[in-house]
Amino acid sequence: MTMTQTQNKVRIRRDIAAMEAYTPTASLEVFAERLGRSVDSLIKLDANENPYGPSPKVQAALGSLDVTHIYPDPEAGKLRAMLSEYVGVSADHILVGAGADEIIELILQLFIEPGDTFINCPPTFSMYTFDAPIFFANAINVPRKPDFALDVEAIEAAARESGAKLLFLCSPNNPDGSLIPAETLERLLELPLVVVLDEAYIEFSRTESAAARVPDTSNLIVLRTFSKWAGLAGLRVGYGIFPLDLMPHLWKIKQPYNLNVAADVAARASLVDVVERRAIVENLITERERLERELAAIPYLNPYPSRSNFVLCRVVGMDAADLRDRLARDYGILIRYYAKPGLRDHVRFSAGTPEQMDALLAALRQIGETL
Numbered sequence: 001m002t003m004t005q006t007q008n009k010v011r012i013r014r015d016i017a018a019m020e021a022y023t024p025t026a027s028l029e030v031f032a033e034r035l036g037r038s039v040d041s042l043i044k045l046d047a048n049e050n051p052y053g054p055s056p057k058v059q060a061a062l063g064s065l066d067v068t069h070i071y072p073d074p075e076a077g078k079l080r081a082m083l084s085e086y087v088g089v090s091a092d093h094i095l096v097g098a099g100a101d102e103i104i105e106l107i108l109q110l111f112i113e114p115g116d117t118f119i120n121c122p123p124t125f126s127m128y129t130f131d132a133p134i135f136f137a138n139a140i141n142v143p144r145k146p147d148f149a150l151d152v153e154a155i156e157a158a159a160r161e162s163g164a165k166l167l168f169l170c171s172p173n174n175p176d177g178s179l180i181p182a183e184t185l186e187r188l189l190e191l192p193l194v195v196v197l198d199e200a201y202i203e204f205s206r207t208e209s210a211a212a213r214v215p216d217t218s219n220l221i222v223l224r225t226f227s228k229w230a231g232l233a234g235l236r237v238g239y240g241i242f243p244l245d246l247m248p249h250l251w252k253i254k255q256p257y258n259l260n261v262a263a264d265v266a267a268r269a270s271l272v273d274v275v276e277r278r279a280i281v282e283n284l285i286t287e288r289e290r291l292e293r294e295l296a297a298i299p300y301l302n303p304y305p306s307r308s309n310f311v312l313c314r315v316v317g318m319d320a321a322d323l324r325d326r327l328a329r330d331y332g333i334l335i336r337y338y339a340k341p342g343l344r345d346h347v348r349f350s351a352g353t354p355e356q357m358d359a360l361l362a363a364l365r366q367i368g369e370t371l
């Protein structure tokens, strides 16, 4: 068979054929092998995961799981009832997905027709734009100010000029940890578009979620997740809180079995154990506060104030990628570096256990002595 014949039979989308490959971060096993270390000796501070793992109740629930041969409840009714208590909004407003990432995809699918636009405010979570080309969405980037505050006037101008349908916001913002002030959110909700507010880290912020506002606000969607505070990143559970008018349409397009039975029981067990979880969250907040303080005393690092479970730093007088490499190679400590505009001289450290933070700070001081 000739090449041409093959091509005629197998015709994948031309835009996807032309796309560059995405390189996800390596697994811990791959990292360990590359660094010549054991998995257990690595300190993983690159993805804001919960180093304490999930609640013991989650382990117990997974251990006694006996329904893996039955399809899950398409409505995730029990979990949504518990979430309703947890967020203080009726379950009719809540849609659960395989991570908040899946909810982001559902939102793009629901709103975007080919060529439609949404507003993105970088530096921020990369998943909003990662998904965009697959759903024929054009991102309009309105960069944040140097202190990572939103450029509200520029967002308003971009909304007017572009007719964008969606505005993605993140509070606390990943990667810097800043909050969006309530007045700013109010003002942006006046725009003729839907505001998607990602609150993946709200449990660490000591502020109120905007979720309670959703029932009275026709153009506000709030995203939440179990990945960080509940320690379920590997099981993939997130949810969106939507205005009622959107819900029937979301039910039409959601995969019926998007939340698997293990993720479902694990999420419910986490909500049973909210008190234990709050204590873990407090520990992580304490360590983040300590990081902010102690990083500020390290001459080549300038930390930004954070209201989340991570701290972003500008690296001065040293190459940030080099810092990442040295921490991995010499200490087995994995941190986040961004080869991206506005962030090339930055690194982000996730808050961990006190022992992990001791190791990180000692390594950073030692590296400082070699400069």
Ligand SMILES: *Cc1c(COP(=O)(O)O)cnc(C)c1O
Pocket: 098, 099, 100, 101, 102, 125, 170, 174, 198, 200, 224, 225, 226, 227, 228, 233, 236, 237, 238
């Ligand atoms: C980690 C993270 C999420 C969580 O996504 P999941 O798919 O639920 O794991 C969402 N938004 C931001 C900003 C994040 O950092």
